[in-house]
Amino acid sequence: MMFLVIIALALVLLVTGFEMLLVLGLPALAYKEAFYARLPDPAVVQKIVGGIDHTTLLAIPFFIFAANLMGSGQIARQLIGVVTALVGHTRGGIGHVVVGGSMAFGSVSGSAPATVAAMGRMAYPEMRRAGYSEKFSLGLLVASAETALLIPPSITLIIYGWITGTSISQLFAAGLGVGIVLGLAFAVFVELQARRDKVSHGDRVPWSGRLRAVWDAKWALGMPVIILGGIYSGTITPTEAAAVSVVYAIAVEMLVFRSLNLSALIRITEDSAINTAIIFVLLAMGGLISFFVTLAQVPDMILGLLASADAGKIAFLIAVNLCFFIAGMFVDPNSTLLVLVPPLYPVALSFGIDPVHFGMVVTLNVCLGMITPPFGLDIFVASSTLGKPVTDIIRGVWPFVVVNVIVLLLITYVPQISLLVPRLIYG
Amino acid sequence: MQLLNLLRKIERSVLVALFLIMVLLYTGSVVTREIGGTFASRFAWIEEAVRMMNLFLVFLALGLALERGKHVGITNLRQKLPEPLRRRLLQVIDTVGLLFSLYVAWLAFGLVQFVLKTGQVSPTLGVPIGLIYMAPVVGFVLLALRYGLSLFGVIDRFTPQEATQ
Amino acid sequence: QEFIARIGHLESAAQSRHVHLEKVAELVAERTDGAVELQLFPQGQLGNQRQMNEGVQLGTIEGTVAPAAFLGGFNPAVSILDIPYLLPEDAAEAQALREGPFGKALLDTFSDKGMVALTLWPNGKKQFTSNKPLDSLTDFADQKFRVMDSSILIEQFNALGASAIALPFGELYTSLQTGVVDGEENPLDTIKNMKFYEVQDYVVISDHGAMEDVVLFNPMFWDSLPAEYQDVISTAFSEVIPDLTAHKAAAVEEALQVITDSGTNVRVASAEERAELHDATWGPASEAYVAKAGETGEALLKAYDEATAASQ
Ligand code: NA
Numbered sequence: 001m002m003f004l005v006i007i008a009l010a011l012v013l014l015v016t017g018f019e020m021l022l023v024l025g026l027p028a029l030a031y032k033e034a035f036y037a038r039l040p041d042p043a044v045v046q047k048i049v050g051g052i053d054h055t056t057l058l059a060i061p062f063f064i065f066a067a068n069l070m071g072s073g074q075i076a077r078q079l080i081g082v083v084t085a086l087v088g089h090t091r092g093g094i095g096h097v098v099v100g101g102s103m104a105f106g107s108v109s110g111s112a113p114a115t116v117a118a119m120g121r122m123a124y125p126e127m128r129r130a131g132y133s134e135k136f137s138l139g140l141l142v143a144s145a146e147t148a149l150l151i152p153p154s155i156t157l158i159i160y161g162w163i164t165g166t167s168i169s170q171l172f173a174a175g176l177g178v179g180i181v182l183g184l185a186f187a188v189f190v191e192l193q194a195r196r197d198k199v200s201h202g203d204r205v206p207w208s209g210r211l212r213a214v215w216d217a218k219w220a221l222g223m224p225v226i227i228l229g230g231i232y233s234g235t236i237t238p239t240e241a242a243a244v245s246v247v248y249a250i251a252v253e254m255l256v257f258r259s260l261n262l263s264a265l266i267r268i269t270e271d272s273a274i275n276t277a278i279i280f281v282l283l284a285m286g287g288l289i290s291f292f293v294t295l296a297q298v299p300d301m302i303l304g305l306l307a308s309a310d311a312g313k314i315a316f317l318i319a320v321n322l323c324f325f326i327a328g329m330f331v332d333p334n335s336t337l338l339v340l341v342p343p344l345y346p347v348a349l350s351f352g353i354d355p356v357h358f359g360m361v362v363t364l365n366v367c368l369g370m371i372t373p374p375f376g377l378d379i380f381v382a383s384s385t386l387g388k389p390v391t392d393i394i395r396g397v398w399p400f401v402v403v404n405v406i407v408l409l410l411i412t413y414v415p416q417i418s419l420l421v422p423r424l425i426y427g
Numbered sequence: 428m429q430l431l432n433l434l435r436k437i438e439r440s441v442l443v444a445l446f447l448i449m450v451l452l453y454t455g456s457v458v459t460r461e462i463g464g465t466f467a468s469r470f471a472w473i474e475e476a477v478r479m480m481n482l483f484l485v486f487l488a489l490g491l492a493l494e495r496g497k498h499v500g501i502t503n504l505r506q507k508l509p510e511p512l513r514r515r516l517l518q519v520i521d522t523v524g525l526l527f528s529l530y531v532a533w534l535a536f537g538l539v540q541f542v543l544k545t546g547q548v549s550p551t552l553g554v555p556i557g558l559i560y561m562a563p564v565v566g567f568v569l570l571a572l573r574y575g576l577s578l579f580g581v582i583d584r585f586t587p588q589e590a591t592q
Numbered sequence: 593q594e595f596i597a598r599i600g601h602l603e604s605a606a607q608s609r610h611v612h613l614e615k616v617a618e619l620v621a622e623r624t625d626g627a628v629e630l631q632l633f634p635q636g637q638l639g640n641q642r643q644m645n646e647g648v649q650l651g652t653i654e655g656t657v658a659p660a661a662f663l664g665g666f667n668p669a670v671s672i673l674d675i676p677y678l679l680p681e682d683a684a685e686a687q688a689l690r691e692g693p694f695g696k697a698l699l700d701t702f703s704d705k706g707m708v709a710l711t712l713w714p715n716g717k718k719q720f721t722s723n724k725p726l727d728s729l730t731d732f733a734d735q736k737f738r739v740m741d742s743s744i745l746i747e748q749f750n751a752l753g754a755s756a757i758a759l760p761f762g763e764l765y766t767s768l769q770t771g772v773v774d775g776e777e778n779p780l781d782t783i784k785n786m787k788f789y790e791v792q793d794y795v796v797i798s799d800h801g802a803m804e805d806v807v808l809f810n811p812m813f814w815d816s817l818p819a820e821y822q823d824v825i826s827t828a829f830s831e832v833i834p835d836l837t838a839h840k841a842a843a844v845e846e847a848l849q850v851i852t853d854s855g856t857n858v859r860v861a862s863a864e865e866r867a868e869l870h871d872a873t874w875g876p877a878s879e880a881y882v883a884k885a886g887e888t889g890e891a892l893l894k895a896y897d898e899a900t901a902a903s904q
């Protein structure tokens with residue numbers, strides 16, 4: 001009963017337009033008082049801070065900062081110019097660029113929110129200019145960033161590998177395959193949408209023109225070269241790449257292009273700090289909620305239900321997807337991974353499900369959780385960095401949630417897709 | 428009003444300085460690693476320092492973010508309400524926000540005192556960990572201040588946000 | 593149940609620590625007729641180790657089983673366990689040291705830190721791995737090793753002329769793969785579980801670092817227990833130690849097999865090489881320890897010298 005009252009409170013706060021930090025924070029406090037009254041009160045703050053006190057999260061503020069610099073200066077425009085010269089004549093045009101760009105950027109950053117921040121600032125204006133609707137542009141930017149968690153390197157896959165003892169190399173190989181499948185699904189959707197919206201596309205640029213565009217953007221192209229080259233040569237970690245990209249953006253925009261002066265740098269720094277705070281305060285409140293979900297031992301209840309229903313393999317996989325989907329709507333999906341995988345994994349094994357395949361199902365669910373409302377981290381990032389209302393983004397995102405669910409079902413029930421790349425590489 | 432402007436100036440300066448120093452330190456640690464040897468070992472503290480600075484960056488920006496109407500929320504319904512009702516709702520939000528922020532700041536202050544008493548220090552730098560919990564104390568006080576100023580009509584945190592929609 | 597203790601730790605459910613925590617929970621439930629329930633939360637579900645330690649002090653959770661390496665910020669004295677080759681190689685001698693005056697003195701240093709330290713749990717020995725050959729001590733020079741947050745471990749690598757690099761555990765696999773760092777140190781079963789051998793070419797079995805766990809309880813909770821329940825819990829934690837040691841040894845043996853089968857070059861360091869490593873690192877590491885732990889640290893080192901002198 002008390003539990004339902006708290007859920008109702010959260011819903012009321014949500015629809016009446018309270019700040020999201022209150023929508024998450026107040027019910028969490030109420031829950032604590034109702035069910036864990038004896039827990040010392042300062043523990044609340046310990047968990048709030050704990051939700052954001054991770055080194056791997058640092059990539060997000062740095063990439064937000066870099067994206068704001070590139071978007072305000074010349075780098076973003078030049079990078080888009082290169083890609084337009086190369087693929088601008090195809091029907092999907094800039095839409096495909098967003099999918100491909102997110103896969104490339106997400107691959108190295110390993111962080112879906114960081115990918116939304118960076119790609120959003122660069123590509124959103126261009127998508128609108130090409131004639132894509134606002135809804136579709138926002139949805140595509142948010143959704144295609146999910147591939148960051150699948151295409152290696154991926155911390156989500158490393159955590160799954162550690163919990164279950166699955167080979168991380170095999171998971172990375174599988175993640176590459178599934179990430180590409182997801183990217184292709186989005187590309188198909190882009191193509192269909194481009195036909196329907198009659199998106200404008202340019203003429204084919206001759207190779208001489210393409211080379212000129214590349215040469216003109218040499219300084220801007222240094223950015224992906226530094227990030228990708230730095231990481232794959234083993235000079236920097238993905239988090240460090242984020243910081244280095246800020247330094248590079250400042251140097252090029254201020255010294256080479258002279259497109260930003262000192263006061264612009266200060267303004268952009270300040271805006272980036274505020275963008276970071278808006279996202280991290282939600283992660284912080286998420287840390288508090290995850291703590292209570294863990295204490296309540298919810299996964300044990302789910303397992304109890306599954307056992308009592310005497311479920312088969314197919315029903316089990318449906319149940320797994322449902323659990324993650326529902327949890328992903330309300331909690332940071334990486335926390336659900338930590339809480340749900342340990343109890344579900346042995347059951348999956350008992351049904352003869354391949355650990356690598358199960359890892360893909362779980363990771364796709366984590367991806368999905370990043371974009372499902374009401375608590376979809378990537379939605380908030382897009383809202384904050386593009387200055388668009390959350391509801392606009394949710395309207396744009398739901399068709400992609402559908403695409404995502406279709407891919408999820410495909411991956412869930414056709415294990416061969418997940419296992420293809422690992423088998424090609426490892427036999 | 429002058430006091431408020433001074434406060435804003437301090438908040439903005441601290442945020443900008445923090446963020447730029449974080450970037451420089453993190454980039455610097457790459458450089459020290461390239462130099463290598465035991466020289467690189469001397470900078471093992473950077474990771475820890477930047478992580479702590481990020482906590483301050485996040486919490487210290489909460490107030491400014493509210494003042495500028497940047498915090499995310501689902502505001503469609505509330506915009507469709509008739510004006511008197513909408514005004515009343517905004518007052519409720521401000522009041523609840525004020526009380527929530529003050530309460531969390533108070534709890535955070537309790538945590539600071541507790542952790543300082545246990546003597547916990549950060550493993551590499553030896554900084555008292557109690558100090559990192561000052562970040563939510565100050566941050567939620569700054570947030571409470573903005574909720575309060577909005578409640579009493581000193582600042583208008585709704586117009587800029589509504590204007591972009 | 594009259595008493596519920598939520599106990600968090602970092603390892604996964606299949607690892608030795610969790611398996612034996614389950615045994616302890618079973619024993620305690622049985623012997624208290626279900627009056628005391630230990631609820632276990634593995635793999636950092638309740639937060640990272642720093643947050644769990646703090647949670648135990650605060651009473652957010654009732655207990656944690658913490659690797660000593662994560663406790664230096666809370667109790668500098670415990671970092672004595674970071675000094676290379678502190679514990680004797682022989683398992684029985686090591687256990688005698690844990691149970692003797694030195695072990696007791698070490699556990700006592702927690703009493704004014706807001707934690708009840710019940711016992712030390714052995715959790716294996718650290719080995720070095722790298723992508724560059726580690727044929728002798730001179731090979732360590734100029735290699736980059738990922739190190740946990742500890743000034744003593746930093747000194748250990750400095751003494752060998754190597755770079756000690758701070759990296760989060762979650763980023764370590766990829767960093768070893770791309771070459772951000774050359775190597776790291778961990779027990780063999782961790783190297784197996786985290787799949788580090790997939791991205792490392794060389795392993796040296798040097799047994800240089802003790803991975804001791806400290807069993808910690810919240811003092812308020814502990815004091816609220818009747819003395820007989822306290823006894824039941826302490827006894828249960830102590831009596832599983834032989835099982836735990838055996839389980840760990842089997843896990844290490846299995847890990848060694850997996851790592852060797854993968855084609856990774858595994859080399860066992862000779863007694864002379866270990867002595868050499870000991871001599872090179874002991875001085876700087878123990879100086880760094882005393883610098884950090886002050887008088888308490890000096891006293892503990894003295895207790896250690898007395899205990900080891902007595903056993904020889
Ligand atoms: Na990735």
Ligand code: NA
Nearest residue numbers: 328369372375
């Ligand atoms: Na979600």
